[in-house]
Amino acid sequence: xxxxxxxxxxxxxxxxxxxxxxxxxxxxxxxxxxxxxxxxxxxxxxxxxxxxxxxxxxxxxxxxxxxxxxxxxxxxxxxxxxxxxxxxxxxxxxxxxxxxxxxxxxxxxxxxxxxxxxxxxxxxxxxxxxxxxxxxxxxxxxxxxxxxxxxxxxxxxxxxxxxxxxxxxxxxxxxxxxxxxxxxxxxxxxxxxxxxxxxxxxxxxxxxxxxxxxxxxxxxxxxxxxxxxxxxxxxxxxxxxxxxxxxxxxxxxxxxxxxxxxxxxxxxxxxxxxxxxxxxx
Amino acid sequence: xxxxxxxxxxxxxxxxxxxxxxxxxxxxxxxxxxxxxxxxxxxxxxxxxxxxxxxxxxxxxxxxxxxxxxxxxxxxxxxxxxxxxxxxxxxxxxxxxxxxxxxxxxxxxxxxxxxxxxxxxxxxxxxxxxxxxxxxxxxxxxxxxxxxxxxxxxxxxxxxxxxxxxxxxxxxxxxxxxxxxxxxxxxxxxxxxxxxxxxxxxxxxxxxxxxxxxxxxxxxxxxxxxxxxxxxxxxxxxxxxxxxxxxxxxxxxxxxxxxxxxxxxxxxxxxxxxxxxxxxxxxxxxxxxxxxxxxxxxxxxxxxxxxxxxxxxx
Numbered sequence: 001x002x003x004x005x006x007x008x009x010x011x012x013x014x015x016x017x018x019x020x021x022x023x024x025x026x027x028x029x030x031x032x033x034x035x036x037x038x039x040x041x042x043x044x045x046x047x048x049x050x051x052x053x054x055x056x057x058x059x060x061x062x063x064x065x066x067x068x069x070x071x072x073x074x075x076x077x078x079x080x081x082x083x084x085x086x087x088x089x090x091x092x093x094x095x096x097x098x099x100x101x102x103x104x105x106x107x108x109x110x111x112x113x114x115x116x117x118x119x120x121x122x123x124x125x126x127x128x129x130x131x132x133x134x135x136x137x138x139x140x141x142x143x144x145x146x147x148x149x150x151x152x153x154x155x156x157x158x159x160x161x162x163x164x165x166x167x168x169x170x171x172x173x174x175x176x177x178x179x180x181x182x183x184x185x186x187x188x189x190x191x192x193x194x195x196x197x198x199x200x201x202x203x204x205x206x207x208x209x210x211x212x213x214x215x216x217x218x219x220x221x222x223x224x225x226x227x228x229x230x231x232x233x234x235x236x237x238x239x240x241x242x243x244x245x246x247x248x249x250x251x252x253x254x255x256x257x258x259x260x261x262x263x264x265x266x267x268x269x270x271x272x273x274x275x276x277x278x279x280x281x
Numbered sequence: 282x283x284x285x286x287x288x289x290x291x292x293x294x295x296x297x298x299x300x301x302x303x304x305x306x307x308x309x310x311x312x313x314x315x316x317x318x319x320x321x322x323x324x325x326x327x328x329x330x331x332x333x334x335x336x337x338x339x340x341x342x343x344x345x346x347x348x349x350x351x352x353x354x355x356x357x358x359x360x361x362x363x364x365x366x367x368x369x370x371x372x373x374x375x376x377x378x379x380x381x382x383x384x385x386x387x388x389x390x391x392x393x394x395x396x397x398x399x400x401x402x403x404x405x406x407x408x409x410x411x412x413x414x415x416x417x418x419x420x421x422x423x424x425x426x427x428x429x430x431x432x433x434x435x436x437x438x439x440x441x442x443x444x445x446x447x448x449x450x451x452x453x454x455x456x457x458x459x460x461x462x463x464x465x466x467x468x469x470x471x472x473x474x475x476x477x478x479x480x481x482x483x484x485x486x487x488x489x490x491x492x493x494x495x496x497x498x499x500x501x502x503x504x505x506x507x508x509x510x511x512x513x514x515x516x517x518x519x520x521x522x523x524x525x526x527x528x529x530x531x532x533x534x535x536x537x538x539x540x541x542x543x544x545x546x547x548x549x550x551x552x553x554x555x556x557x558x559x560x561x562x563x564x565x566x567x568x569x570x571x572x573x574x575x576x577x578x579x580x581x582x583x584x585x586x587x588x589x590x591x592x593x594x595x
Contacts, residue, residue, distance in 0.1 A: 021315050022558050060557060064532040065504050068556040069345050098345075112558060114316050241343050243350065243555045246316060248308030250328075250354045251343035259336055260357060265312075281341055281495065 021117065023047060023057075027109045028087055030102075034168035035161075036094045037135065038103050041079065042111050043087045051075045052120030053143035054237050054269045057088065058245035060112040061101050071098040072242050072264070074139035074212070075116065091138040091172075117245050118268050121235050123147070125208030128154040131221065133195055133213020134161065137169070139237045139268075140212050144176050153177055155204050159195025159213070163187055196220045212237035215280055222277045234272035238263055238280075255279035285572035286579045287565070289323070289547050291524055292472035293447035294381050294408050296323030296547060298565050299580060300537070303528055303551030304329055304385035304411060304451070305354065309368035310375065317554060319372075321561045323547065324381035327364070329413050331386075332393045334360035338496030344484045346505065348530075350552050351482045353499030356387055356416075361397050369406040381408040383449065386440075387416045394436050398443035409447035412440055412471075415478045415500075427453030427478075430465035441470030449473040449526065452517070454480055454506075459513050460520035467521045475526035475549060476517055477510045503552040504530040511543050515592070518544030518585060532556060534567020543592075544585035 025044035032038050051057075058070040073090040080086045094103050105111065121143050128147055130140040137158050147154045156178040160166045163185045170180070181191040181198040191198045196217060209232055211221055218236055225234060240252035240263035247265035254263050255276040261267070289299045302325040309327050310319055319325055337357025344351045359367070364384070372382050384407045388394040394412065401410055414427030414436060426436050433450070440448055450466045452459060454477035463474045479500025484493035492498075510529025518525050527545030531537050532553045540548050553560045568580070577583060 062557050064553070064556050065348055067345060068348070068350065068503060068532075068552065070555065114558070241341060241345075243343055243352075244306070244308075244312070246308075246312045248312035248328075249306055249343070249352070249555070250308075250337060250357045251352060253337065253340045253342055253354075253357070255339070260340075279339065281339075 021114050024112045027105045030105050035164035037168045039091050041087050041089050046084045051116030053146050054120030054139050055116035055118050057113045057115030067097045069243050075142050076138040093135045121269050127207045129206035129209045130154050130156045131211040132158045133217040136213035157195050209234040219277050235269050237269050238267050297379050298323040299547035301549045303549035306551040306554050310372045319375050320378050320380050322380050326383045326385050326411050329356045329385045329387045330358050330361050330364050332396050340495050349501050349503040349505035351499040351501050353494040353496035355496050361400050365404050383409040383411050385411040387413040391435055391439050395439040398440040402444040411449040411451050413451050415453040428456050430462045433462050434465040434469035437466045437469035437471050447472045449475050451475040453478050460516045463517040464520045467523050473524045477513050477529045506530050515543045534564045537564050542586050
């Protein structure tokens with residue numbers, strides 16, 4: 001009887017959140033930002049879809065005789081439309097066949113995906129520092145927006161490879177306090193080097209770090225973290241090749257102090273101390 | 282015409298449909314909750330389980346190839362006791378709803394297989410056992426249990442001795458004469474054969490100039506292996522009288538029908554589950570549509586039909 005007293009939206013929430021992680025939507029745009037980066041916007045109507053920053057979706061290619069596995073992408077942003085409905089955005093770079101196929105999606109195409117999947121970031125601290133390598137900014141952008149909703153202004157460091165990548169990124173992050181680093185080429189006012197070098201010379205005051213990027217970048221951060229005895233909490237969003245995305249196939253294992261754990265369900269966010277970095281590939 | 286009957290009879294269990302989730306792709310049955318409903322399947326086969334917990338291979342563990350998937354998970358599992366304590370209780374509702382639950386077992390020694398079978402017999406909660414023979418025999422210099430009819434039959438006989446549950450034997454595919462191995466499993470007391478397991482495969486990382494997978498080699502699955510799987514199923518079907526469960530690259534109903542036509546009683550889908558969220562639904566619906574279109578009222582009427590039409594094994 002008590003159940004009947006709950007408002008209707010509660011049932012909807014439970015229904016969609018726990019019973020149905022299979023979703024689909026229509027591509028509203030798939031814009032090339034330059035340098036191989038794309039921003040895909042999928043209209044999902046009014047379905048219940050409330051990912052936490054750091055969670056991801058697994059996009060199905062439905063190419064049964066070709067490249068078969070779904071591709072995991074962090075949620076870059078959720079756009080709420082003024083009337084009913086919303087859209088999920090992902091930021092990705094064309095690397096291989098899967099992302100190539102996704103880059104060919106056009107407005108109106110139906111996209112099937114599962115999600116939100118995985119464990120997102122634990123949101124804490126008053127002075128968060130967000131460090132992104134390239135497309136790793138995807139999950140951190142969504143996190144930054146969540147901080148801003150809570151009236152906290154995060155500092156963001158983004159490392160990009162070259163001027164083209166810089167131009168691709170510059171402009172899609174409105175109202176964020178960002179410093180870029182650039183590895184190749186010269187741009188006035190932009191730090192020359194990688195983002196970890198930028199971090200190590202910066203004098204930003206922070207009380208928690210969130211970091212996402214290629215494995216090598218995370219490893220070099222971890223060396224600094226260890227050598228400098230940094231005591232703040234550091235949350236790392238890892239990437240791995242995945243198949244199922246739900247912990248069934250055990251394909252995306254991450255070496256941790258508790259043994260192998262699945263990137264998809266135990267992560268993709270891990271605390272820095274949990275991961276055995278030397279074994280991470 | 283009435284809806285064609287797609288129930289199939291395996292020893293000790295009647296499946297509501299012939300589609301089975303292949304071991305290793307459906308976890309321990311609950312991971313896909315809310316995404317891939319387990320009750321769609323005629324049966325699910327749980328992840329390969331060993332006597333003691335196993336860490337599995339170092340990452341990277343998976344790699345995608347054209348129409349293929351190579352995995353090198355290395356039998357990561359929490360061990361038989363944890364499977365019984367933590368996972369199987371959650372699957373009892375599923376069993377009541379009519380989906381059979383089969384446990385895939387693996388070991389390094391014949392004794393290990395035997396010990397797991399005894400635990401299964403004692404604790405129940407499952408509808409059958411699938412014996413994975415694609416494991417290295419530690420006591421015999423790492424030779425695969427499935428590579429030799431005598432060793433294969435020793436494993437099967439020892440499992441058979443310990444349990445009254447239906448025993449399905451999953452065969453390693455790359456052997457000189459798979460029919461002979463299947464026959465020796467039948468003689469040792471197997472109730473059914475499933476074939477094929479993944480094919481051995483490697484991936485080369487040309488940047489690092491070494492093997493890509495953390496475990497060195499892995500197993501190839503997916504559409505790429507289907508023609509080979511079909512031939513091996515044919516070769517088994519011609520030699521044994523027990524039912525054969527076909528497996529290897531099934532993505533849709535056409536693929537499943539091909540396996541049934543070469544004599545498989547039921548089919549397993551593994552990699553196909555990753556490809557689409559509707560694979561199982563599509564296979565079942567497509568199967569029913571096909572049977573209607575060729576005016577068959579029972580799936581058994583197409584089982585092994587190629588042999589009625591002049592095929593021979595190779």
